[in-house]
Amino acid sequence: MSAAEVLVVVRGGLEWLLALGAAPVLVYFTVVNTFSLLIIVLAALELRMQQHRDSAEVASHVGELIPGVSVIVPAHNEQAGVVQAVKALLTLRYPRHEVVVVDDGSTDQTLQCLVDAFDLVPVPRAVPQDVPVEAVVRQVLVPRDGRTRLVVVSKDNSGKTEAVNTGINAATETLVAIIDADSVLEPDALLRVARPFSDDPIRMVASGGSVRAANGSRIVDGRVVRVQLSRRWLPRIQVVEYFRAFLLGRAGWSRLGCLILISGAFGLFRRDLVVEVGGLNNSSIGEDFELVLRLHRHLRDQGRDYRLGFVAEPVAWTEVPESLAVLRRQRRRWHRGLWETLSAYRGMLLRPRYGRVGFLALPYYWVFELFAPLLEALGLIMLAAGLALGVIDVEFALLFLLLAYGYAAFVTLCALAVEEWGFHRHERWRDLPLIMAASVLENIGYRQLTVWWRLEGWWASLRGKKQVWGVMTRTGFDGGATRAGRDRAAR
Amino acid sequence: MRPQSLDIAIATTGWLCLGMMLLIVLLRVRRLLRARRQVALMAPYRRDLLVVGAGEDHDGAGARRLARTHGPAAGEVMGSAVEMLGKVRGTPADELIHLLTIRGEVSEAARRLSSLLAVRRARAAHVLGLCQQDPAVPQLIHALGDSTVEVRAAAAHALGLIGNPVAAPPLLRAVGATDAGIPACVAAEALLAMGTGVAGALLDGLADPQPRTRDVAAHVSGVGAFTRCRPQLRALLRDDADLTVRQTCAAALGAVGGAEDAEVLGRHTRQGVPLSLRRVCVAALGDLGDPEALPALAMLLHDPDPWLAELAAAALLQIDPGAGSTLSDMAGTEATDPRRGRPVASALLVAGLRGAVTE
Numbered sequence: 001m002s003a004a005e006v007l008v009v010v011r012g013g014l015e016w017l018l019a020l021g022a023a024p025v026l027v028y029f030t031v032v033n034t035f036s037l038l039i040i041v042l043a044a045l046e047l048r049m050q051q052h053r054d055s056a057e058v059a060s061h062v063g064e065l066i067p068g069v070s071v072i073v074p075a076h077n078e079q080a081g082v083v084q085a086v087k088a089l090l091t092l093r094y095p096r097h098e099v100v101v102v103d104d105g106s107t108d109q110t111l112q113c114l115v116d117a118f119d120l121v122p123v124p125r126a127v128p129q130d131v132p133v134e135a136v137v138r139q140v141l142v143p144r145d146g147r148t149r150l151v152v153v154s155k156d157n158s159g160k161t162e163a164v165n166t167g168i169n170a171a172t173e174t175l176v177a178i179i180d181a182d183s184v185l186e187p188d189a190l191l192r193v194a195r196p197f198s199d200d201p202i203r204m205v206a207s208g209g210s211v212r213a214a215n216g217s218r219i220v221d222g223r224v225v226r227v228q229l230s231r232r233w234l235p236r237i238q239v240v241e242y243f244r245a246f247l248l249g250r251a252g253w254s255r256l257g258c259l260i261l262i263s264g265a266f267g268l269f270r271r272d273l274v275v276e277v278g279g280l281n282n283s284s285i286g287e288d289f290e291l292v293l294r295l296h297r298h299l300r301d302q303g304r305d306y307r308l309g310f311v312a313e314p315v316a317w318t319e320v321p322e323s324l325a326v327l328r329r330q331r332r333r334w335h336r337g338l339w340e341t342l343s344a345y346r347g348m349l350l351r352p353r354y355g356r357v358g359f360l361a362l363p364y365y366w367v368f369e370l371f372a373p374l375l376e377a378l379g380l381i382m383l384a385a386g387l388a389l390g391v392i393d394v395e396f397a398l399l400f401l402l403l404a405y406g407y408a409a410f411v412t413l414c415a416l417a418v419e420e421w422g423f424h425r426h427e428r429w430r431d432l433p434l435i436m437a438a439s440v441l442e443n444i445g446y447r448q449l450t451v452w453w454r455l456e457g458w459w460a461s462l463r464g465k466k467q468v469w470g471v472m473t474r475t476g477f478d479g480g481a482t483r484a485g486r487d488r489a490a491r
Numbered sequence: 492m493r494p495q496s497l498d499i500a501i502a503t504t505g506w507l508c509l510g511m512m513l514l515i516v517l518l519r520v521r522r523l524l525r526a527r528r529q530v531a532l533m534a535p536y537r538r539d540l541l542v543v544g545a546g547e548d549h550d551g552a553g554a555r556r557l558a559r560t561h562g563p564a565a566g567e568v569m570g571s572a573v574e575m576l577g578k579v580r581g582t583p584a585d586e587l588i589h590l591l592t593i594r595g596e597v598s599e600a601a602r603r604l605s606s607l608l609a610v611r612r613a614r615a616a617h618v619l620g621l622c623q624q625d626p627a628v629p630q631l632i633h634a635l636g637d638s639t640v641e642v643r644a645a646a647a648h649a650l651g652l653i654g655n656p657v658a659a660p661p662l663l664r665a666v667g668a669t670d671a672g673i674p675a676c677v678a679a680e681a682l683l684a685m686g687t688g689v690a691g692a693l694l695d696g697l698a699d700p701q702p703r704t705r706d707v708a709a710h711v712s713g714v715g716a717f718t719r720c721r722p723q724l725r726a727l728l729r730d731d732a733d734l735t736v737r738q739t740c741a742a743a744l745g746a747v748g749g750a751e752d753a754e755v756l757g758r759h760t761r762q763g764v765p766l767s768l769r770r771v772c773v774a775a776l777g778d779l780g781d782p783e784a785l786p787a788l789a790m791l792l793h794d795p796d797p798w799l800a801e802l803a804a805a806a807l808l809q810i811d812p813g814a815g816s817t818l819s820d821m822a823g824t825e826a827t828d829p830r831r832g833r834p835v836a837s838a839l840l841v842a843g844l845r846g847a848v849t850e
Contacts, residue, residue: 049639049640049641064676064679064680064683064710064714065675065676065679065680065707065710066676121840121844123837123840123841124832124833124836124837124840125797125801125833125834125837126797126801126830126833126834126837127797128796128797128798130766140837142841142844143844144844145844146841146843146844146845146846147845172798195676198674198675198676199674199675199676199677200672200674200675200703201675201703201706201735201739202675202702202703202706202733202735202736203703271767272734272767275767395494395497398497398501399497399500402500402501402504406501406504406505406508407504409508410504410507410508410511413508413511413512413515414511416511416515417511417514417515417518420515420518420519420522421518424519424522432515432516432519436512436515440508
């Protein structure tokens with residue numbers, strides 16, 4: 001068969017494919033962007049309600065009913081920032097909280113730094129096995145003053161999930177807050193994120209707080225003192241992305257009453273329930289997502305009345321990847337975790353027993369999160385090939401770009417308007433044009449790259465390739481020492 | 492030649508994006524201008540407000556000047572006075588209430604409780620509470636059934652500020668309302684602020700079919716030292732279908748219980764009871780502080796759950812700091828029998844670090 005004949009066949013196939021798939025792809029992008037817009041509107045309503053409560057000055061009255069919190073911090077080779085992070089956590093505004101640091105077999109001076117900074121002494125405490133953990137606990141240490149509510153558990157290295165489970169076992173309070181060692185919490189973040197529990201102590205089982213990108217911001221003594229954008233475009237775009245997807249997205253889902261994802265970077269859970277369902281799943285990559293779905297399934301199966309909440313205002317600041325290599329690893333892992341978790345819980349899909357979670361949230365995640373990169377890649381390939389072979393005209397290409405990216409840029413700008421109205425965290429005037437430009441630039445190159453990486457992650461999972469935790473080279477919040485650690489699990 | 496509709500779509504999208512960018516800028520400009528205007532309007536009155544709020548307006552000149560405000564500044568001044576009222580007590584609070592009353596803010600708030608805007612209703616309830624308007628209690632009780640949660644919460648909070656126990660029964664009923672409840676923490680604070688007059692309502696609340704109501708009633712019974720509720724607390728600890736309620740009852744008994752409750756709590760530390768409840772009961776035995784609890788706690792030192800055993804040892808030391816020497820002997824077995832020795836040794840060490848052990 002000659003090249004010309006091959007071209008004819010390819011052209012014919014592409015025409016057939018376009019006739020079949022063009023309209024569904026356009027409809028898909030219209031629906032996904034419209035749904036995002038709807039979620040942002042719902043988030044704005046949720047935000048307005050929270051603001052009304054604040055304006056009525058009732059929000060600060062948390063009272064005696066607020067449960068105690070154990071803040072669990074898994075740390076692996078975090079010597080550069082762990083002391084500062086723990087000091088900041090100990091001084092959070094909260095009536096009753098303890099900090100449980102789990103040193104996951106660090107090979108640097110993480111443990112020694114903690115011992116020196118807090119004058120720790122070993123106690124012969126046996127950590128319970130409420131959640132089964134395989135790794136051996138080497139020692140438990142507490143401050144010599146007997147007053148500072150800090151517990152450091154040193155264990156053999158076995159990964160972040162087991163470290164968190166060990167922390168849950170060592171925790172003594174009713175609630176457990178799971179955060180990353182390098183997350184920076186606002187002083188009253190814990191107070192606000194725990195508020196749903198004091199509002200409804202019987203039904204509330206978990207609540208999530210918003211996670212924002214801190215790159216470029218000024219941080220002193222573990223506190224963000226000035227919010228500003230990074231000098232690099234990659235983190236700037238992630239600032240916008242985090243805001244749209246992780247803050248407003250979750251606030252919207254919470255408003256709908258079917259939140260199925262609470263970030264591992266900042267989430268609060270009832271300890272007894274986490275123990276009841278067996279803690280975090282060590283074999284799962286998306287362990288935070290998996291835990292929330294497991295809680296939903298468990299509680300629905302038991303027919304229990306329960307609530308999950310999301311509080312938009314408490315902020316955990318986190319450092320987002322500044323290099324393409326690290327970002328690629330992160331996105332591959334996220335999408336792999338998404339696929340593995342969704343497929344593991346496919347039995348919940350469209351089952352009346354699981355209510356809105358089964359009928360709304362999970363179908364959305366299947367169609368608009370899991371399959372999104374596949375359909376977007378398909379659309380882009382068809383577009384490029386169709387244009388090259390002259391199968392499609394410029395009108396169709398423009399229509400595709402308009403619905404896929406123009407509409408998406410508008411949705412992101414709507415999210416930014418909500419940010420300016422409700423939060424206005426980026427106070428500097430010079431950041432305003434940059435952040436607006438980032439919301440447009442996100443659709444040019446960045447989004448296509450993440451589509452490819454997400455497909456890579458999915459493919460790796462389908463091939464059964466083992467997930468390895470990469471090493472993330474951090475610039476560090478203070479712009480000083482370079483910090484190394486595992487790639488974060490922020491979702 | 493492109494179809495005209497496509498050109499329109501492209502132009503529309505572009506204009507929408509630009510419009511949204513403009514909106515973002517306008518939102519910021521409006522916010523900054525508003526803040527600047529507020530500062531400017533308040534500037535002539537800030538000192539007077541601070542003087543009144545600090546209780547240093549001895550000749551009443553500051554209050555008189557504040558009372559004479561007019562125009563746009565009046566709204567700002569009254570808003571700031573309300574804000575300050577939430578932070579002060581005694582004479583300054585009385586002066587601010589007087590100021591708000593003569594300016595008609597209180598009567599206006601009573602009217603605004605039936606406003607169409609939820610934020611106005613919530614704000615009105617808040618003002619009535621801060622100004623301790625007892626005549627507004629029936630209206631505020633009615634507001635407990637408002638359609639929006641912020642109004643219900645503000646009304647509950649206001650009832651607590653007023654402190655009239657007549658509101659306790661509706662408050663407890665409102666906590667348990669299925670879809671239109673009020674935040675439990677706000678209700679609990681309000682009930683505690685109402686004083687001993689809520690005891691009867693608490694007894695009813697402990698028998699309520701809604702677990703949220705029972706939980707709040709149990710919590711208030713413990714924190715507010717309502718000893719009359721002990722029998723109900725014991726019954727709920729034994730029989731309640733909700734584990735959280737049982738835990739709250741155990742903690743409450745630890746706070747207000749008597750010697751006879753050592754046996755009740757001790758019974759719920761036995762194997763077969765949910766572990767989280769057992770742990771709460773052990774801590775409650777320590778809080779109870781009654782020597783009757785010592786035998787039950789001594790039994791728990793050998794419990795398979797290491798945290799429970801450590802809690803028991805800590806509770807023993809809490810009740811009897813002199814028990815350290817006896818426990819030291821047990822802790823000495825740590826090397827030969829770590830399962831039994833370690834929890835006791837750990838409790839001893841932690842208590843020692845706190846200076847809570849006597850020789």
